[in-house]
Amino acid sequence: MPIEKFKLVKSSCVPLNTENVDTDQIIPARFLKATERKGFGDNLFRDWRYDNHNNEILSFPLNNPKYSGKILVAGSNFGCGSSREHAAWAIYDYGFRVVISSFFADIFRNNALNNGLLPVQISDNFLNKIFNIIKEDASSELIVDLEKQTVTIDKTKEQETFEINSYKKQCLLKGYDDIDYLLSIKDKIEEFENKNVV
Amino acid sequence: MGKTLFDKVWDAHIVQSIENGPDILYIDKHLIHEVTSPVAFVGLEKRGLKVLRPDKTLATADHNVPTINQDKPIKDKLSVEQVNKLTENCKNHGIELYGLNHKYHGIVHVIGPELGITQPGMTIVCGDSHTATHGAFGSVAFGIGTSEVEMVFASQCIMQTKPKKMRITVNGNLSKGVSPKDVILYIISKLTASGGTGYFIEYAGDVFKNMTMEGRMTVCNMSIECGARGGLIAPDETTFEYIKGRKFAPKGKELERKIQNWKTLFSDEDAEFDKEIEFNANDIKPMITYGTNPGMGMPITEKVPYPSDLSEEKSLKYMKVTEGKSLVGTKVDYVFLGSCTNGRIEDLREYCSHIKGKKKADNITAWIVPGSKMVEKQAIEEGLDKILKEAGIELRQPGCSACLAMNEDKVPPGKLSVSTSNRNFEGRQGPGSRTMLVGPATAAAITIAGKIINPLTN
Numbered sequence: 001m002p003i004e005k006f007k008l009v010k011s012s013c014v015p016l017n018t019e020n021v022d023t024d025q026i027i028p029a030r031f032l033k034a035t036e037r038k039g040f041g042d043n044l045f046r047d048w049r050y051d052n053h054n055n056e057i058l059s060f061p062l063n064n065p066k067y068s069g070k071i072l073v074a075g076s077n078f079g080c081g082s083s084r085e086h087a088a089w090a091i092y093d094y095g096f097r098v099v100i101s102s103f104f105a106d107i108f109r110n111n112a113l114n115n116g117l118l119p120v121q122i123s124d125n126f127l128n129k130i131f132n133i134i135k136e137d138a139s140s141e142l143i144v145d146l147e148k149q150t151v152t153i154d155k156t157k158e159q160e161t162f163e164i165n166s167y168k169k170q171c172l173l174k175g176y177d178d179i180d181y182l183l184s185i186k187d188k189i190e191e192f193e194n195k196n197v198v
Numbered sequence: 199m200g201k202t203l204f205d206k207v208w209d210a211h212i213v214q215s216i217e218n219g220p221d222i223l224y225i226d227k228h229l230i231h232e233v234t235s236p237v238a239f240v241g242l243e244k245r246g247l248k249v250l251r252p253d254k255t256l257a258t259a260d261h262n263v264p265t266i267n268q269d270k271p272i273k274d275k276l277s278v279e280q281v282n283k284l285t286e287n288c289k290n291h292g293i294e295l296y297g298l299n300h301k302y303h304g305i306v307h308v309i310g311p312e313l314g315i316t317q318p319g320m321t322i323v324c325g326d327s328h329t330a331t332h333g334a335f336g337s338v339a340f341g342i343g344t345s346e347v348e349m350v351f352a353s354q355c356i357m358q359t360k361p362k363k364m365r366i367t368v369n370g371n372l373s374k375g376v377s378p379k380d381v382i383l384y385i386i387s388k389l390t391a392s393g394g395t396g397y398f399i400e401y402a403g404d405v406f407k408n409m410t411m412e413g414r415m416t417v418c419n420m421s422i423e424c425g426a427r428g429g430l431i432a433p434d435e436t437t438f439e440y441i442k443g444r445k446f447a448p449k450g451k452e453l454e455r456k457i458q459n460w461k462t463l464f465s466d467e468d469a470e471f472d473k474e475i476e477f478n479a480n481d482i483k484p485m486i487t488y489g490t491n492p493g494m495g496m497p498i499t500e501k502v503p504y505p506s507d508l509s510e511e512k513s514l515k516y517m518k519v520t521e522g523k524s525l526v527g528t529k530v531d532y533v534f535l536g537s538c539t540n541g542r543i544e545d546l547r548e549y550c551s552h553i554k555g556k557k558k559a560d561n562i563t564a565w566i567v568p569g570s571k572m573v574e575k576q577a578i579e580e581g582l583d584k585i586l587k588e589a590g591i592e593l594r595q596p597g598c599s600a601c602l603a604m605n606e607d608k609v610p611p612g613k614l615s616v617s618t619s620n621r622n623f624e625g626r627q628g629p630g631s632r633t634m635l636v637g638p639a640t641a642a643a644i645t646i647a648g649k650i651i652n653p654l655t656n
Contacts, residue, residue, distance in 0.1 A: 019509035020391050020491050024623040029602040033262065033276035035236035035283045037344075047625050052611060075509060077392040080425060080491070081623060082602075083327040084234065085343035106361075106395055106427050107327060107341055114345035165359060167219025177345070179245070182222065182353035185214060189355055192213045192224055 003116035005175040009097050010143045010154065012069035014061050015134045021074055022081035023108060027090045029082075040086055041093030062094075066138040070097045073130055077101075078119075079108025088112045098144050100151065102127045113168050114177065120144060120151055126160045129153070146172060200466025202363050203432050204398050207338040207463065211321045213355055220357040226320040226337075227254055228350045229306045230293070232284040233261040233604070234325030238348035239287040249291040251354045256315065257288050257295040260305045262604045265567050265594040268298050277605065291351075302445075304570020304596045307331035307538035311415060312572055314444025318433035318460040323350060328538045328620065330421040333430035334414035335437055336463045338398070340428040361427050362396050362472040365465070367403040370479030375654045377548070378413035379540060379618065379637030381405060382420045383485035383495045385477065391493035394426030397473065400465060401431050405479050411440040412544040419539045420620050423492035432464040484653050487622045487635040488525060489513040494622075498525070498640065498652050516624055517632050518614075525634070528650045532615035533564040533641050534627070536594075537601035540618035541569030545638045546577050550585045552642035552653075557589055559648025564591045565607055567599040591645070603628045616644045 031043040048060050056063045072091065078101040079087060088111040091099065097117060102124045104112075112119045122130075133140045133153055141154040146169065152159040164172075171177065182189075201209070214222045228251075235257070242249070249255060262277045272278045281298070288295040296302040302309055307328055310316040318336040323329060327341035342356065349356055366385060399421050406414060414431050421429030438457050441447045448456050483497040490513040496503065504521045505511040514521060519528075535541075535549050546568065558564055566586055568574040574596055577583060583593040600607040601619035603626065609615045611630025618641050622633040636644070643653040 017508075018512065019507065020493075022491065022621075022623045024602075024621070024626050028625060028629070029261075029604045030629075032233050032604065033274075033280055035280055036240060037237045047629055052630065077395070077425070080391055080395075081327065081422075081621060083325060083341040083343055085237075085325075085345060088343070103392060103395070105392070105425060107343060107422075110358075111343035111345065114343060165219050167216050178357045179241075179349050179352050182349060182355055182357070185222070186353070189213055189222075189224070189353055193354075196210075196224075 002175045003114070003172070003177055006097070006116055006118055006146050006172040008143065008145045008147070009070050010141055011071050012067070012139050012141050013071040013073045013130070013134055014067045014069060015131055016061055016072060016074040017131055019075035020077045020080055023079055023084050023087035024081055026079070026087040027084065032084060032086050037089055039093070040090035041095070044090040044094045070095060071142055071144065072096045072099045073127070073134065074099060074101045076103040076124070078104050080105040083107045085111040085115070088115045088117050092117045100127070100130065113172070116172065118144065118146065118172065120162045122151055122160050122162055126151070129158065200469040202465040202469040202471060203336060203400055203430060203463055204338060204363050205469070207319050207321065207336070208360060210319070220359045222355050223321060223358055224355055225254070225323050225350050227256065227310070227315060227322045229310060229322065229324035229329070230255060230257045230347065231261055231306050231324070231326065232259045232280045234344050235287065235347055236280065236283045238344050238351055241348040242351050245352070247352050249293060249351045252292040254354060255293045257284060257293050258303060258306050258309060259284055259297050261598045261602065263298055263597045264605050265597045265599045265607055268595045274606070301571055304572065305538045305541060305598055307419065308541055308569030308573065311335065311411070312444065312570060314441055314447030317441060317447070317456070318437060318463050323356060327422040328419050330426070330428040331415050331419040331538055333418040333421070333428050334411060336430055336433035336460070338428065338430065341422060361398045363400070364394065364397040364426070364473040364475065365400045365402055365471045366475050366477070368401070368405040368477045368479055369403040370405070372405060372479050372482060375484060375639060376482050377637040377639060378409055378416040380485045381482055382417045383487065383492070383635060384482045386420060386424045386492050387485065387495035388477070389424040389493070391423065391491040392425045394421065394424035397426050399426045399429040401429055402465070406431050407434065410544060411436060412542045415542070416539055420492065423620060433460050484637065484640050486525060486640065486650070488517060488519050490516055490622055490624050492620065492622060492635060495635070498650070500524070525650045526652060528614070530562060530616050530644055530649055531613040532609050533562055533645045534567070534600045534615055534617040534619060535638060535641050536565065536567030536569065536599050537619035538569065538598070539620040540638055541567060541573065543573050543576050545618065546573065546582050547580070548638040549642045550582045552639055553589045553591070553645065554585050555588070556646050558591055558645050561648045562645050564645050565594060565600055566591055567594045568596050570596050600627050602626065616641055616650070
């Protein structure tokens with residue numbers, strides 16, 4: 001399915017200053033029983049957001065009314081562990097369009113890109129700067145520009161560039177997905193099969 | 199310049215390379231299960247497509263199935279729906295399904311190898327991060343997301359940026375009582391939970407050469423726990439012997455021809471890796487994890503390290519362990535033996551060899567879950583179920599079970615589980631549960647003692 005086009009996001013952020021956030025925390029296994037891709041946002045970070053009696057844990061950033069926006073800012077090695085794409089769906093469904101971290105796990109990164117959720121990897125230094133700015137003023141905004149591959153702190157205009165492979169960048173900018181491309185080279189795939197007698 | 203084992207397999211499967219972009223890689227075997235496939239089928243059908251190569255696709259229901267009373271209807275409504283959906287999708291698309299009660303049913307990464315489906319030099323993917331297990335045969339095997347499952351359904355190909363290459367060499371002989379699980383827990387503790395990200399790992403050296411296929415599978419299985427997309431080991435006589443005679447393995451002349459080809463699958467002497475790491479087998483001892491990611495592991499006799507940052511501090515607090523103190527003597531509530539990491543027959547044999555003639559401790563609930571129907575059958579034929587029964591333990595039925603606790607096998611909040619599975623994340627084995635990862639022999643010693651002990655002094 002075509003994914004939503006991504007050009008630029010200017011938004012306040014939700015800070016999650018924890019390292020090694022695994023996909024079991026993003027969406028616990030017991031919520032993976034759906035056969036359709038909807039409603040996962042309700043259970044995003046379920047066991048960090050709610051206690052055993054389903055009461056909101058107020059200290060968790062998603063429950064803090066101070067924080068809102070389309071950008072999730074998280075500690076290093078975000079999205080490690082299980083390959084469940086439900087993690088990317090849950091983050092997107094909740095309303096985020098960008099995750100910023102100083103390091104992403106490989107499978108999560110691919111899953112995010114395949115769903116129009118932009119993983120933005122920046123330096124530890126810049127990440128700390130962003131955490132500090134949010135701490136000082138929760139309404140601080142970031143500008144994430146995919147075309148220019150930059151993250152800018154709106155208030156101070158401090159900026160860092162980020163990497164993304166040019167193919168994936170074009171897919172996001174134009175809203176294409178990989179399957180459209182693969183279907184367009186069907187002849188090549190058949191040629192490969194015939195040549196290799198697979 | 200020579201090629202690495204990984205290069206040889208990867209490059210032979212490139213259909214096309216996109217400039218400054220990913221490779222399009224042909225997939226020889228696509229394994230699917232009930233949890234990460236339904237949305238991919240919905241996507242495929244919305245495009246008006248059928249699975250392009252159903253004969254290269256194999257399905258099983260493992261993540262979300264009960265491990266007792268499998269002959270009776272599943273109680274959980276959502277689980278039933280997911281399992282039924284898989285059956286329906288496989289029927290519509292002509293995919294072979296080894297569902298519940300089928301003689302080949304089991305955990306997807308256990309049945310592939312035991313049926314001879316997994317073979318050297320193949321590309322294998324599955325919507326499950328432990329797909330790296332199959333790398334034990336010298337195949338390029340890795341976990342994928344659901345969008346990628348749909349991609350493989352539609353085209354039998356996947357778009358993937360070629361990872362960097364790392365070689366981990368462990369030479370020397372392992373000490374008595376040190377298992378393949380201890381080896382991989384040791385490696386991950388040295389690399390950390392993210393040290394392998396961006397890489398495919400080749401495991402090399404004496405330790406892996408001398409390991410059984412099942413041991414190699416345990417090692418490759420956990421490659422993802424240091425962030426690596428996959429891990430692989432060059433195939434050798436041990437590999438060929440394992441494959442011979444299995445249900446779907448090549449036979450006769452075809453097997454001979456294939457073995458000649460498989461013998462070319464090794465890293466050339468002048469091949470270059472992006473990173474090389476060496477360890478000494480003598481340094482590896484029985485391991486246990488103390489934190490909430492698999493990188494937080496240590497020899498069972500050591501003291502819990504002091505946390506280096508806030509995340510580690512949070513982790514120790516969750517686990518209710520104290521820095522500077524030993525874990526030995528800590529009371530344990532649950533023991534889980536099973537999963538795609540340690541649910542094969544050798545694991546059950548190892549566990550039972552230590553349990554034989556003894557009783558489990560009263561405070562322990564032990565879940566022993568075979569990785570497949572074939573493992574279950576063999577365990578019963580060897581009388582392992584009786585050894586367990588005499589110890590006060592029941593042999594359950596195959597599935598992923600308490601490894602991820604999607605089914606009823608959940609460790610209650612606050613309880614401590616010692617587990618042979620692969621992840622110790624917060625709540626992994628049930629909301630609020632605490633998990634320490636170990637090998638089968640350690641799990642057995644703890645089952646008897648009821649608390650954490652060093653298996654070597656038992």
